Amino acid sequence: MDNIIEVLNLTHTYGADTPFEHTAIEDMSFEIKQGEILGLIGHTGSGKSTLIQHLNGLLKPDSGMVKFCGRDIWDDKQFTREVRFSVGLVFQYPEYQLFEETVERDIAFGPTNMKLSEDEIRERVLYAARSVGLDDSILLKSPFELSGGQKRRVALAGVIAMKPKVLILDEPTAGLDPEGREEILNYIKNYNKETGATIVFVTHSMEDIARVVDRIVVLEKSKILMTGTPKEVFSRTEDLIRAGLTIPVAAEIAGKLAKKGIPVSPAIYTIEQLADAISTLYAGGGKNA
Amino acid sequence: MLKDITLGQFFPGNSIIHKMDPRLKLVITVLYITALFMCHGPVPYIILGGILILAVALSKVGFRQVTRGLKPILILLVITTLFNVFYTNGGQVIFSWKFITITDYGVYNAFYMVLRIALLIIATFTLLTYTTSPIMLTDALESVLSPLKKIKVPVHELAMMMTIALRFIPTLLEETDKIMSAQKSRGADFESGGLIRRAKALIPILIPLFISAFRRAEELATAMECRCYNGGEGRTKLRVMKFAMRDYVILFVSLAVLALAIYSDYTCTFGVILP
Numbered sequence: 208m209d210n211i212i213e214v215l216n217l218t219h220t221y222g223a224d225t226p227f228e229h230t231a232i233e234d235m236s237f238e239i240k241q242g243e244i245l246g247l248i249g250h251t252g253s254g255k256s257t258l259i260q261h262l263n264g265l266l267k268p269d270s271g272m273v274k275f276c277g278r279d280i281w282d283d284k285q286f287t288r289e290v291r292f293s294v295g296l297v298f299q300y301p302e303y304q305l306f307e308e309t310v311e312r313d314i315a316f317g318p319t320n321m322k323l324s325e326d327e328i329r330e331r332v333l334y335a336a337r338s339v340g341l342d343d344s345i346l347l348k349s350p351f352e353l354s355g356g357q358k359r360r361v362a363l364a365g366v367i368a369m370k371p372k373v374l375i376l377d378e379p380t381a382g383l384d385p386e387g388r389e390e391i392l393n394y395i396k397n398y399n400k401e402t403g404a405t406i407v408f409v410t411h412s413m414e415d416i417a418r419v420v421d422r423i424v425v426l427e428k429s430k431i432l433m434t435g436t437p438k439e440v441f442s443r444t445e446d447l448i449r450a451g452l453t454i455p456v457a458a459e460i461a462g463k464l465a466k467k468g469i470p471v472s473p474a475i476y477t478i479e480q481l482a483d484a485i486s487t488l489y490a491g492g493g494k495n496a
Numbered sequence: 497m498l499k500d501i502t503l504g505q506f507f508p509g510n511s512i513i514h515k516m517d518p519r520l521k522l523v524i525t526v527l528y529i530t531a532l533f534m535c536h537g538p539v540p541y542i543i544l545g546g547i548l549i550l551a552v553a554l555s556k557v558g559f560r561q562v563t564r565g566l567k568p569i570l571i572l573l574v575i576t577t578l579f580n581v582f583y584t585n586g587g588q589v590i591f592s593w594k595f596i597t598i599t600d601y602g603v604y605n606a607f608y609m610v611l612r613i614a615l616l617i618i619a620t621f622t623l624l625t626y627t628t629s630p631i632m633l634t635d636a637l638e639s640v641l642s643p644l645k646k647i648k649v650p651v652h653e654l655a656m657m658m659t660i661a662l663r664f665i666p667t668l669l670e671e672t673d674k675i676m677s678a679q680k681s682r683g684a685d686f687e688s689g690g691l692i693r694r695a696k697a698l699i700p701i702l703i704p705l706f707i708s709a710f711r712r713a714e715e716l717a718t719a720m721e722c723r724c725y726n727g728g729e730g731r732t733k734l735r736v737m738k739f740a741m742r743d744y745v746i747l748f749v750s751l752a753v754l755a756l757a758i759y760s761d762y763t764c765t766f767g768v769i770l771p
Contacts, residue, residue, distance in 0.1 A: 265677050288683075296681040304678040306703035316700065320683030351707070365682060 210277075211373060211405050212239040212262060212294070217271035219257055231257035233429045234271070239373065244399055244406040246416040246437075249426030250451035255409050256299075258426070259375050262407070263294035292321055295371030299378045301362030302355065310336075310353070310361050311346040317369040335368035336361075338401070339394045356387040363391070367398065374398065375407040380415055392419055417441070417455045417476045425450065441476040457481040506629050513555035513627045517743045518636035521623045524750050528619050531754045532612050540757040541611060547753050548619055557626045565621045566614060573610050580606035630662040632735070639737060652727060660716070668709065675704050 219232045231254045239245050249255045260266040261273050264280045264287045273280050280290045295317075298304065307313035314335055318328045336346060339360040345353070350361050359379075366374065376395065380388040396419060399406050410416055416423065416437075423440045425432040427450040433440060440447070441458045448454065454462075454476075461475040461484070469488070475481050508514075513521075532544060552562055566573075580602055587601030624633060638655035645651050676686070679700045686697050 260677060263681060265680060291681060291683055296678075298674065298678045298681070301678065303708055304675055304700075304704050306700045316679075316684075317682040320685070369682065 209241045210238040211241045211275070213272075213274040213277075214238070214258075214261070215272045215274065217258070217261060217273065218269050219254075219261065219266060220269050221257075223269070230429055232261075235429075235431055236271075237424055237431060237434060239405060239407060240422075242399075242403050242405055243421045244396070244408060244419055246420035246423040247407055247409045247426065248411060248413065248416060248423060248452060250411060253426040253450075254429040255411075255426060256377060259296060259377060259407065259409055262373070262375060263296045264290050265296070292317075292369050293371055294373045294375065295366040295369055297363055297366050297374070297376045297379060299381060301365075302350075302358035305350040305358060305362060305365075308349060309347050310341070310350050313350050313361060314346075314364045314368050317365055321369060331368045331370065332364075335364040338367055338398055339364045340390065356383060356390075359383065359387075359391070360394070363394070370402070371404065373405040373407065375409065377409045378411075379408070380410070380412070388415065395419070411452065413441075413447075413453055413455045413458075413476075417458075425452070427451075437476055438474045442474045444473070505625065507557050507561070507626050508629075509556055509627065511554055511556045511627070512742070513551060513623065515742070516627075516746060517737055517739055518628050518632040519639050519737060520739070520743050520747060521628060522633075522636045522640055524747070525620055525623050527750070527754055528623075529616055531757050532615055532619075534758055535761040536608065537761055540761040541608075543753060543757040543760065544615060545611075547750070548615060548622070552618070552622050555622050555627050557622060561626065562618055562622060565626075566617060569613070569617055573613060576609050576613060577606045580609050631659060634659040634662070635733070635735065635737065650727075652731070664709075664712070667712075668705070671708055672701065672705055675701050 214235055214237050217232055217235045218230070220228060220230045222228050235254075235258065247255055247258070257266065261268055264273075267281060275290050275294065278286065280287055305313050307316065311332055314332045315328050318331050323331070332346070333343065336343065341357070341360055341364060345357070345361075350358060353361065363376075363379070374395075379391050379395065383391065392415065395406060395408070398404060408416060408420055420437060422434070422436055424434050425440060425447065432446065432450055433443065441454060444454055444458060444462045457478045457480065458473075458476040461471045461481055462473055464471040465473050471481075471484050471488070475484055528544070528548075531540075535541060535544065552559060581598055582596065582602065584599060584602035584605045587599040587604075589597055589599050590603070591598040628636070634655045637658070638651055641649070641651045641655075676684075680686075684697060684700055686694065689697070
């Protein structure tokens with residue numbers, strides 16, 4: 208797999224040379240692979256939000272570099288603008304950024320800025336709305352009369368309509384009920400499968416990330432604490448807890464059972480895996496007795 | 497870019513000026529401004545300027561911050577100078593060309609007007625906004641204006657409104673920043689195009705901003721009502737303002753200096769007497 212985004216020795220400091228100086232990212236390097244779903248986890252204040260704003264050129268690195276498809280995104284102005292469209296960024300609580308009179312026009316905001324043709328815009332709006340499960344009948348309504356979950360999906364569609372090659376989502380499930388969370392996660396997974404787009408999923412909740420992502424980057428205090436598959440990351444329970452992160456309930460139970468001498472793999476992190484492991488144990492135990 | 501706005505900035509500190517009772521600061525500032533506009537000649541201004549320099553030094557805010565505070569009113573100062581120089585009549589003509597006449601009165605007037613405004617701004621900055629937290633300031637304002645309650649002026653409510661407004665300035669700036677980033681991510685362009693295009697580009701920021709301001713206002717109102725807030729009647733305060741011995745000393749010293757300035761203005765004979 209090729210790297211679609213490379214982050215090289217990235218450092219960003221807020222309010223340099225004032226009493227409020229604060230380094231949000233310090234000498235960070237990692238890569239995002241074409242087509243993967245990457246989880247970016249970190250405690251509040253670990254530098255997640257600052258990092259993702261570098262990935263689509265909203266913030267300029269103080270030192271270091273962000274490369275998109277092998278090219279520095281600050282190479283020239285035109286390229287930076289292209290990157291804005293190729294790397295779609297969905298902020299936390301994106302529903303607060305809706306402004307148009309109708310849902311359709313709000314979703315069309317991005318594609319319109321891309322200067323696409325009328326037909327192309329129309330087609331993309333319909334595509335984006337459907338890909339997040341919005342009914343066509345909603346398109347002519349005002350975004351402000353929708354429910355919270357619907358607004359969130361409209362905002363998501365607004366970014367998907369630009370058909371970005373990389374979709375970055377900052378806490379996309381925050382403040383939603385379990386059903387809403389499940390839906391959003393499914394739409395994201397489907398988008399990845401259908402279009403082959405790369406997804407970066409930013410969260411502090413392990414529960415969400417465990418089932419969805421291929422690889423995880425854990426941030427702690429403006430640095431990378433570890434990188435790996437969910438299996439690798441969740442088996443390092445103690446490091447995660449020290450970084451102020453909660454671990455999936457299944458991983459926690461597996462860890463506790465293992466400590467008591469019950470032969471459960473510490474690499475378990477979903478409820479299904481745990482249930483399987485325990486039932487095999489019971490089946491095996493029954494035979495032996 | 498919005499982070500650079502230093503509206504009513506407060507520099508926390510522990511100097512004697514910081515520790516002064518905020519009500520005292522308020523009263524002295526008003527008296528100082530009154531004295532500024534009562535005086536004319538050089539002697540009173542040396543006294544008034546001197547005490548202000550002392551206050552700035554005591555506050556430990558730094559002269560650089562204070563002069564920086566003057567930058568936004570530079571245009572005002574320039575306009576004041578021009579108006580006073582060209583539109584003052586009387587006195588000796590020192591320059592004349594066609595319809596433009598400049599008199600010595602005009603130059604004196606311009607000089608003192610600019611000096612007054614500059615000192616006024618520096619005084620309010622050092623004594624009030626730089627060294628007093630906004631909450632203390634509104635508390636002081638409420639306390640000083642409380643006699644007006646007798647004639648049914650809603651002093652507490654006004655002070656509360658001010659506190660809330662000040663409290664939400666940074667919040668709304670942060671929110672604006674966030675909304676701008678989000679719209680930029682969708683390709684919004686705020687930096688190019690003519691005036692009309694730029695104005696139009698603000699719509700995607702202003703609408704979400706207004707909506708969120710209203711939402712915050714409503715949430716805050718609900719939260720306040722849930723905690724049985726019902727205005728000023730019988731309300732006690734967390735921080736009770738108290739006059740310390742230090743404050744009395746400062747009060748008498750500043751009253752004496754201000755009185756001296758005004759007195760010198762009336763008796764000084766070598767100063768230029770202006771209307």
